[in-house]
Amino acid sequence: MTVPLLSLDGVSLNFGEIDVLRDVTLDVMPGEFVSILGPSGAGKSTIFKLLTGAATACGGEVRFSGRPLASNERPFAFMPQRDALMPWRRILDNTTLGLEVQGVPRKEARKRVEPLFEEFGLSGFERHYPRALSGGMRQRAALLRTIVQDRPVLLLDEPFGALDALTRNQMQIWLEAMWLKHRWTIILITHDVREAVMLSDRIHLLSPRPASVEQTITVPLPRPRFSNPATRAEAAAIETSILDFLLSPQIQK
Amino acid sequence: MSSSVFRMRSRMLRDHLFRALPALIAAFSLLFAWEIYCRSSGISETTLPAPSQVLFQAWLHREALWLNTVPTLRATLLGFSLSLVLAFVLSIVIDFSALMRQALFPIFIASQTLPLVAIAPLVVLWFGFGLLPKILLVALVTFFPMLVALAEGYASTEREVEDLLASMGASRWKRFRLARLPSALPYFFAGLRISITYAVVAAIFAEYAGAARGLGIYMLNAKNNFRPDLVLAAVLVSSLLTLLLFSATWAVQRLAAPWIDSSSGRGR
Numbered sequence: 001m002t003v004p005l006l007s008l009d010g011v012s013l014n015f016g017e018i019d020v021l022r023d024v025t026l027d028v029m030p031g032e033f034v035s036i037l038g039p040s041g042a043g044k045s046t047i048f049k050l051l052t053g054a055a056t057a058c059g060g061e062v063r064f065s066g067r068p069l070a071s072n073e074r075p076f077a078f079m080p081q082r083d084a085l086m087p088w089r090r091i092l093d094n095t096t097l098g099l100e101v102q103g104v105p106r107k108e109a110r111k112r113v114e115p116l117f118e119e120f121g122l123s124g125f126e127r128h129y130p131r132a133l134s135g136g137m138r139q140r141a142a143l144l145r146t147i148v149q150d151r152p153v154l155l156l157d158e159p160f161g162a163l164d165a166l167t168r169n170q171m172q173i174w175l176e177a178m179w180l181k182h183r184w185t186i187i188l189i190t191h192d193v194r195e196a197v198m199l200s201d202r203i204h205l206l207s208p209r210p211a212s213v214e215q216t217i218t219v220p221l222p223r224p225r226f227s228n229p230a231t232r233a234e235a236a237a238i239e240t241s242i243l244d245f246l247l248s249p250q251i252q253k
Numbered sequence: 254m255s256s257s258v259f260r261m262r263s264r265m266l267r268d269h270l271f272r273a274l275p276a277l278i279a280a281f282s283l284l285f286a287w288e289i290y291c292r293s294s295g296i297s298e299t300t301l302p303a304p305s306q307v308l309f310q311a312w313l314h315r316e317a318l319w320l321n322t323v324p325t326l327r328a329t330l331l332g333f334s335l336s337l338v339l340a341f342v343l344s345i346v347i348d349f350s351a352l353m354r355q356a357l358f359p360i361f362i363a364s365q366t367l368p369l370v371a372i373a374p375l376v377v378l379w380f381g382f383g384l385l386p387k388i389l390l391v392a393l394v395t396f397f398p399m400l401v402a403l404a405e406g407y408a409s410t411e412r413e414v415e416d417l418l419a420s421m422g423a424s425r426w427k428r429f430r431l432a433r434l435p436s437a438l439p440y441f442f443a444g445l446r447i448s449i450t451y452a453v454v455a456a457i458f459a460e461y462a463g464a465a466r467g468l469g470i471y472m473l474n475a476k477n478n479f480r481p482d483l484v485l486a487a488v489l490v491s492s493l494l495t496l497l498l499f500s501a502t503w504a505v506q507r508l509a510a511p512w513i514d515s516s517s518g519r520g521r
């Protein structure tokens with residue numbers, strides 16, 4: 001059996017009086033697409049804050065490749081809940097931000113990013129400012145900024161939450177295709193049950209705050225999932241059972 | 254391509270003129286009313302000169318006016334530059350150190366409570382009739398608005414952007430340079446526009462308190478010689494100067510931060 005790439009073991013965290021995470025235990029395998037699904041305000045984004053160093057746990061342990069994660073170690077590329085594109089940077093310079101922080105010379109950073117614009121549906125917009133982009137394009141630019149950092153794990157915090165239903169669907173289909181091609185290790189935060197089922201290998205279900213992992217669901221459906229009607233029907237059944245679980249009285253408290 | 258750009262330009266120009274039209278009409282009506290009043294009431298020219306009279310005298314004395322405009326402009330620009338440098342350096346200091354913020358901010362605020370009427374003659378008394386006291390007074394008046402604009406601008410940085418940079422391993426200085434400083438630019442330019450209008454007034458005030466040349470001393474002399482028309486001619490010049498500097502801030506903003514959406518006054 002392989003060692004999980006990342007595991008949280010009994011992690012707790014509080015902001016002053018508020019308990020946000022209580023005994024969160026979950027793991028992520030190399031190359032796996034994992035979702036964290038939970039109600040709003042549960043503490044999903046807080047898990048990412050913990051991993052990126054913006055918040056510190058008061059108990060439990062985070063392990064990376066089997067070893068405790070050192071505080072200066074940064075194996076994560078993070079995409080925040082809102083796209084956080086900088087309005088003063090052109091799209092090209094927004095996408096190279098992570099490389100620039102790492103100290104990669106600007107010219108080389110650009111050379112690394114430019115070939116990816118086509119794949120991310122952004123070609124022709126390299127020199128535009130973010131305000132000229134549609135919502136979906138902004139999200140793809142933010143995702144491009146995330147993946148070029150070339151970190152072992154991608155942390156995506158509700159990447160499509162702010163999009164209209166149609167664009168969100170297109171983005172999900174596109175992300176699945178991209179993942180099938182590149183096989184990144186992804187942790188996706190979402191409160192969209194359907195999105196979690198269609199995209200994930202496994203789903204960790206969180207309780208309302210203080211969050212803990214109530215259940216972990218494996219989604220055994222073949223890929224690609226969106227293009228196959230039979231798969232979509234099966235997905236709908238899993239979706240219903242998850243909703244039933246999340247809405248059941250013992251979870252609601 | 255170039256002809257379409259040209260067409261766009263000319264459309265923009267027309268739009269601008271169209272938007273300025275109400276202001277122009279209002280201003281001309283006022284001047285017109287003033288002119289009519291002067292001609293029909295028989296009020297003496299040494300009390301209230303008509304606008305036409307002011308314009309005519311301004312033209313006659315254009316050389317003297319220009320000679321006195323140059324020192325005012327120089328004092329304004331030098332004082333304002335000094336204030337910008339100071340505000341920028343100190344804004345960074347208080348952004349990085351909460352202690353320095355607590356120590357310095359009350360002093361900055363106190364500097365704003367000094368009445369210019371009382372302080373200008375003193376500064377002239379201490380530093381003489383030369384350029385220096387004018388520079389200092391302009392800086393004193395414009396420093397605080399610039400500092401506040403910068404400090405508020407830094408504080409306006411989106412939390413998410415800073416978290417993102419932190420997740421990338423950016424140091425505090427890098428976070429400042431890559432996120433806080435650019436976030437402050439729209440505030441900086443708003444502050445610039447406010448304080449540039451104070452700057453000209455402050456320079457004139459300083460000259461009023463004592464100078465060899467300058468619009469301020471020109472106004473004082475004209476008043477003492479019972480020439481309100483020349484006082485108003487100098488006022489006209491100083492207003493034009495302020496308007497010119499004000500428009501220059503827009504031009505600089507266009508060049509330095511083209512991403513700022515000026516219709517909303519903010520980025521994004």
Ligand SMILES: Nc1ncnc2c1ncn2[C@@H]1O[C@H](COP(=O)(O)OP(=O)(O)OP(=O)(O)O)[C@@H](O)[C@H]1O
Nearest residue numbers: 015018020039040041042043044045046047191209
């Ligand atoms: N810096 C902070 N200080 C104090 N409380 C905080 C802080 N950050 C988050 N919280 C609280 O922690 C709780 C969980 O927040 P979090 O952002 O993790 O929720 P979430 O599950 O991501 O919700 P959503 O789906 O709405 O994004 C919330 O109740 C929030 O008020």
Ligand SMILES: [Mg+2]
Nearest residue numbers: 044045081157
């Ligand atoms: Mg969240």
